[in-house]
Amino acid sequence: MYQTILTEVDAGVGIITLNCAERHNAFDDVLIGELTQAIAAMTQDAAVRVIVLSSSGKSFCAGADLNWMRRAANYSDAENLRDARALAEMLRCLAQCPKPTIARVQGPAYAGGVGLVACCDIAIAVFDAQFSLPEVRIGIVPATISPYVISAIGKRHAHRYMLTAERFSAAVAYRIGLVHELVADEAALDNAIGEIVEDLLKNAPDASAECKSLITAVANKPLTPDIIEDTAQRITRLRASTEGREGMRAFLEKRKPHWAANETF
Incomplete structure (x- = not known):
């Protein structure tokens, strides 16, 4: 059904998996459109009570895909605005989903990947995950993700990490409120998420x-x-x-x- 993501529903849990490991699950227009569709479908599905956002491979999400960025460099203002609005709508759908959402962060999350984490109600990450908001280094800003990231980490931390574009560790992400819990590896990640899902399904x-x-x-x-x-x-x-x-x-x-x-x- 989808080219860039996998979906499944099991025992009340809807799982959406970014499935472009070869490009570190980076965004392009196709992935953004499919993710928007999947979130909307699970929002409407009465069998889904909790949504887990996951990723295949070593990275959670590396932000924008390089080939997409190359194409966008030649876009008109109208085409760039179309893409920006599509990304903003996907983030809105995730952030405003009425069902509890959990980010399963098994690896690095950069740029828009940080936005996905911030949009979810609950985020669990492995200890060696890394994070970055690097947009200013390439002459842009983290515009569409900013409402969600600032809500998650606060204005003061946003000043540092959006302005420096530095990479920061999972321990820092935990300290500033981007993630709620850190675990040792993917097995522990699944166990931690399973415990949270169990609590959510009681409600x-x-x-x-x-x-x-x-x-x-x-x-x-x-x-x-x-x-x-x-x-x-x-x-x-x-x-x-x-x-x-x-x-x-x-x-x-x-x-x-x-x-x-x-x-x-």
Whole structure:
């Protein structure tokens, strides 16, 4: 179905794998389009409750593909804008996906690869992964990924790593908030992600989507009367929802709610 990615759905988990190992899973227009399609399809698929973004080979994602960059050097402004909008839309689809998303970072992530990591809700990386935002070294800026990277690492760290374009280690990525956990190797990576997936599948699907919406609504916002009223309205609505009522009944009856009936606690 796809040329540059692999997809599968198993036991509630949708896995999207960047599958261009020979070019370090670097972006081009085809990969961007296919990744956008896959994210949208899994967002609409009721069988998918968690999405894992993975990669084949040694690299997670090396940013823009060199051949694509060579073609882009001769593009008109209109063609460059078309490509930029396509990349921005793919990142938006990933960042605003209502389902929990996990980045499985088994190797280096540069430029747009860092953007993919930042767009995911949760990111786990191996100890020897490296990261870089090298755009200024080739006369451009990390524009389309900037909202997500700055949200993940903060303005202060963005000043350093976007301006220096230096490579930084997984330990630094962990310290500045780009990744949540570091593990020794790919086996440990899969185990760590499996544990997180197990936790996520215990949760109500609609409530998980509502929780993502809540975080977006209140993060870095001043505590105004409108924010306070919005949070009150949200919990009122969810208490009366089908999931809210089922979750409360299950808690009081000391049983699993229906969405976790097949999960082990």
